[in-house]
Amino acid sequence: MRDRLGVALPIIQAPMAGVQGSALAIAVCEAGGLGSLPMAMLSPDAMRAEIAAVRAATSRPFNLNFFCHAEPVADAAREATWRETLAPYYRELGLDLGAAPAAPLRKPFDAAAADVVRELAPPVVSFHFGLPSASLLDVVRRTGATILSSATTVDEARWLEERGVHAIIAQGLEAGGHRGHFLADDLTLQCGTLALVPQIARAVRVPVIAAGGIADAPGVAAALDLGASAVQVGTSYLCCDEATTSAIHRAALLSDAAHHTALTNLFSGGPARGIVNRIMRELGPMSPAAPAFPFASAAIAPLRAAAERAGRGDFSPLWSGQNATGCRASPAAEITRALASAL
Amino acid sequence: MRDRLGVALPIIQAPMAGVQGSALAIAVCEAGGLGSLPMAMLSPDAMRAEIAAVRAATSRPFNLNFFCHAEPVADAAREATWRETLAPYYRELGLDLGAAPAAPLRKPFDAAAADVVRELAPPVVSFHFGLPSASLLDVVRRTGATILSSATTVDEARWLEERGVHAIIAQGLEAGGHRGHFLADDLTLQCGTLALVPQIARAVRVPVIAAGGIADAPGVAAALDLGASAVQVGTSYLCCDEATTSAIHRAALLSDAAHHTALTNLFSGGPARGIVNRIMRELGPMSPAAPAFPFASAAIAPLRAAAERAGRGDFSPLWSGQNATGCRASPAAEITRALASAL
Numbered sequence: 001m002r003d004r005l006g007v008a009l010p011i012i013q014a015p016m017a018g019v020q021g022s023a024l025a026i027a028v029c030e031a032g033g034l035g036s037l038p039m040a041m042l043s044p045d046a047m048r049a050e051i052a053a054v055r056a057a058t059s060r061p062f063n064l065n066f067f068c069h070a071e072p073v074a075d076a077a078r079e080a081t082w083r084e085t086l087a088p089y090y091r092e093l094g095l096d097l098g099a100a101p102a103a104p105l106r107k108p109f110d111a112a113a114a115d116v117v118r119e120l121a122p123p124v125v126s127f128h129f130g131l132p133s134a135s136l137l138d139v140v141r142r143t144g145a146t147i148l149s150s151a152t153t154v155d156e157a158r159w160l161e162e163r164g165v166h167a168i169i170a171q172g173l174e175a176g177g178h179r180g181h182f183l184a185d186d187l188t189l190q191c192g193t194l195a196l197v198p199q200i201a202r203a204v205r206v207p208v209i210a211a212g213g214i215a216d217a218p219g220v221a222a223a224l225d226l227g228a229s230a231v232q233v234g235t236s237y238l239c240c241d242e243a244t245t246s247a248i249h250r251a252a253l254l255s256d257a258a259h260h261t262a263l264t265n266l267f268s269g270g271p272a273r274g275i276v277n278r279i280m281r282e283l284g285p286m287s288p289a290a291p292a293f294p295f296a297s298a299a300i301a302p303l304r305a306a307a308e309r310a311g312r313g314d315f316s317p318l319w320s321g322q323n324a325t326g327c328r329a330s331p332a333a334e335i336t337r338a339l340a341s342a343l
Numbered sequence: 344m345r346d347r348l349g350v351a352l353p354i355i356q357a358p359m360a361g362v363q364g365s366a367l368a369i370a371v372c373e374a375g376g377l378g379s380l381p382m383a384m385l386s387p388d389a390m391r392a393e394i395a396a397v398r399a400a401t402s403r404p405f406n407l408n409f410f411c412h413a414e415p416v417a418d419a420a421r422e423a424t425w426r427e428t429l430a431p432y433y434r435e436l437g438l439d440l441g442a443a444p445a446a447p448l449r450k451p452f453d454a455a456a457a458d459v460v461r462e463l464a465p466p467v468v469s470f471h472f473g474l475p476s477a478s479l480l481d482v483v484r485r486t487g488a489t490i491l492s493s494a495t496t497v498d499e500a501r502w503l504e505e506r507g508v509h510a511i512i513a514q515g516l517e518a519g520g521h522r523g524h525f526l527a528d529d530l531t532l533q534c535g536t537l538a539l540v541p542q543i544a545r546a547v548r549v550p551v552i553a554a555g556g557i558a559d560a561p562g563v564a565a566a567l568d569l570g571a572s573a574v575q576v577g578t579s580y581l582c583c584d585e586a587t588t589s590a591i592h593r594a595a596l597l598s599d600a601a602h603h604t605a606l607t608n609l610f611s612g613g614p615a616r617g618i619v620n621r622i623m624r625e626l627g628p629m630s631p632a633a634p635a636f637p638f639a640s641a642a643i644a645p646l647r648a649a650a651e652r653a654g655r656g657d658f659s660p661l662w663s664g665q666n667a668t669g670c671r672a673s674p675a676a677e678i679t680r681a682l683a684s685a686l
Contacts, residue, residue: 153602154602155602172535172537173516173535174534174535174537174538188603188604188605188606188619188628189603191517191665192515192516192517192535192536192537192555192556192665193535193536193537193538194515194517194535194536194537194555194556194557194562194565194566194666195517195536195555195556195558195664195665195666196665198558198559198561198562198666198668199666199668202668212535212537212538213535213537213538214537215538215541216541218541218568218569218570219537219541219568219569221565221568222537222564222565222566222568222569223537223565225561225562225564225565225568226561226562226565227561259496259497259498259542260531260532261531262531263531276531285531321538322534322535322538322539323537323538323541323542325541325542325545
C-alpha cells in the first residue's frame with residue numbers, strides 16, 4: 001500500500017472540506033504521510049490553485065478528494081418545511097430568511113472536475129459516496145492515478161472492487177464528517193471500525209485503509225492488526241496549526257463536549273458525525289425536515305455565520321469522530337509522527 | 344488481569360441468557376478462558392443447580408452474570424399499546440392475545456440472588472446495567488469475588504471505578520445482545536469499540552476488558568493494542584457445540600443475514616443488537632410502542648414460540664454482534680484456542 005501510494009508512512013490525512021486546504025496537505029506529505037485536498041466545495045479554478053500550491057511546496061504524492069453523490073432535484077416543499085423549521089432561529093438572530101441562499105455548497109465530481117484531473121494528473125484520487133459515472137472514472141483511470149473510495153459495508157466494498165478501485169477505505173461508524181454509504185440509506189447497516197475492517201479485508205483482494213476512531217499509535221497498530229494496510233485519520237488533525245478549523249470548533253474538540261458526537265443531517269442533509277450542539281439538541285440530530293444532501297446547508301449557513309460572529313457554535317457543523325483524544329494544537333508533522341511512532 | 348481472574352487466557356466468554364448454560368461455561372473454563380453463567384433469567388434454585396454443575400465439571404474460576412436494572416413499574420397503558428401493536432401477528436398465528444403472559448422474563452440482582460452469591464462464593468461476578476445497591480454490592484464484595492461491570496461511555500467507566508469494581512468491560516457499539524448503558528438513555532452516546540476502549544483505558548486505573556466486534560485472533564490483538572487487558576467475546580460462541588442456541592438462530596448467524604444487525608427494543612424493551620428479522624423490519628427495530636425493559640418480552644414470547652415451531656425466526660431475538668464471522672459449529676474449546684492463537 002505504501003508503495004502504491006508512494007509514501008513512507010501508511011497514514012492518510014483525511015480530506016476535510018471546510019476545515020483545511022493545501023497547508024495541511026503539504027505538512028502531512030512532507031512528514032511522510034499522504035496529504036489530501038478536499039475538492040467538493042471548490043470551483044475548478046480554486047482546485048487548480050490548491051493543487052499548484054501543493055506542487056510548489058512538496059514533491060511528495062498527494063490525494064485529491066471528490067464527492068460523487070447523485071445530485072438530487074431541489075424539492076420546493078421540503079425546502080419550505082426546512083425554512084419554516086429554521087424560522088424561529090432566523091427571528092432570534094435578527095436575520096432575513098428570504099435572503100438565505102438556495103444553492104447547495106457541495107458539488108459532485110463532474111466534467112469540469114474531470115478536466116482538472118486530466119490536466120493536472122494528481123498521484124491519488126479518492127471518492128466519497130461511491131464512484132462517478134464509468135466515463136468520468138475512466139478519465140481519472142487514464143491519468144494513472146491511484147483510485148480510492150470509501151465503503152461502509154461489505155457489499156459496498158465488493159461493489160467498489162468490481163469497478164476497479166485500487167484500495168478501499170473502510171469507514172467505520174466512529175468516523176467524523178459525512179458517512180460515505182452509497183448503496184443503502186439504512187443507518188443500521190453502518191458498522192464499527194473494529195468489526196468492519198476485518199470483514200472488508202476478508203471480502204476483497206485490494207488493500208484496505210481503516211478509518212474511524214483512530215487517534216494515536218495504538219489505534220494505528222490495532223487497525224493494522226485487523227487487516228488494514230494503512231489508516232485514514234481526520235479528527236486528530238483538526239486542531240493542528242495548518243488546519244483552518246474555526247476557534248469555536250477547536251475549543252469544542254478540546255473540551256468534554258467532544259465526548260458526545262452524533263450522526264446529524266442538519267448541516268447538509270446527509271448523515272455526518274459531529275459534536276452535539278444546540279441545534280442538534282433542539283431539532284434532534286436527524287431531522288425529517290432537513291432537505292436531501294446537499295441542500296440543507298444553504299439555509300443553515302446564515303445562522304451559522306451570525307452565531308459564529310457572536311462566538312457561538314450553536315449552528316456550526318462541529319465535525320468530529322468518536323475519538324477526539326488525538327487533537328493537539330501542534331504542527332501536523334508532529335501528529336503524523338505520533339501516529340506512526342509504533343510502526 | 345489474568346492473575347486477578349485466575350485464568351490462563353485473557354478471554355472471557357460473554358454471558359448470554361437464553362442461549363447457553365453451564366455446558367458452555369465449563370468448556371471455556373477448561374480451555375483456559377473464563378466461562379460465564381447468565382443468571383438473569385434463573386430462579387435461585389436454578390442458579391444453584393448451574394453453579395453446582397460448573398463446580399462438578401471444572402476446578403477453574405468462572406463468572407456469574409447478573410442484570411441490575413431498576414425494575415420499572417408496569418405501565419398498563421403502554422402494555423395495552425404494545426398488545427394492540429402485536430395483535431395482527433397474534434391473529435395471523437391464531438394465538439389468543441388474552442392468554443399472553445404478563446410477567447417479564449428477566450429479574451434484577453436482588454436479596455435472593457445475593458444469598459446465592461454469599462452461599463456459593465463464585466470467583467467472579469459481573470453486572471450489566473450498572474451495579475446493584477451499595478448494600479447488595481457489599482454482600483458480593485465480602486465474598487472476595489472479583490467484580491466486573493460494563494461501561495458504554497467514559498462517564499460510566501468512572502462511575503463504576505468510584506464504586507470499586509475490579510475491572511471494567513468496555514462495551515462497544517458492535518456488541519450483540521443488550522446494551523449495558525445505565526447513566527443515560529441517549530443512544531448517540533454509544534461508541535464503537537475501537538474508539539471506546541482507549542478512552543476508557545485512559546480515564547480509569549482499573550483494567551479494561553474490551554467487548555464488541557471481536558471475533559478472531561487479530562481482533563483480540565487489536566483490543567490489547569488499544570489498551571485492553573482482556574476481551575469478552577459472545578457472538579463467536581453462539582454456534583458452538585455447547586451453546587443452546589436454536590437451530591433458527593444458528594442458521595441466521597451462519598448466513599448473509601448476519602451482515603445486517605440493528606439495535607432493537609422489540610424483544611425486551613431495552614436496546615439490544617440482533618440480526619434484522621421480520622418483526623424488526625415491519626415495526627422498525629426501535630419502536631416507541633414497546634414497554635420499558637424488561638416488560639416487552641412477555642407479549643412477544645408466544646409469537647416467538649409459535650413461529651419457531653413453524654421453523655421461522657420472525658419474532659425471535661437473533662442476538663448477534665456486528666461481526667459474526669467467528670461463528671463455527673465446533674467445540675467451544677476450539678473457538679477459545681483460535682481467539683488466543685496470536686497471544
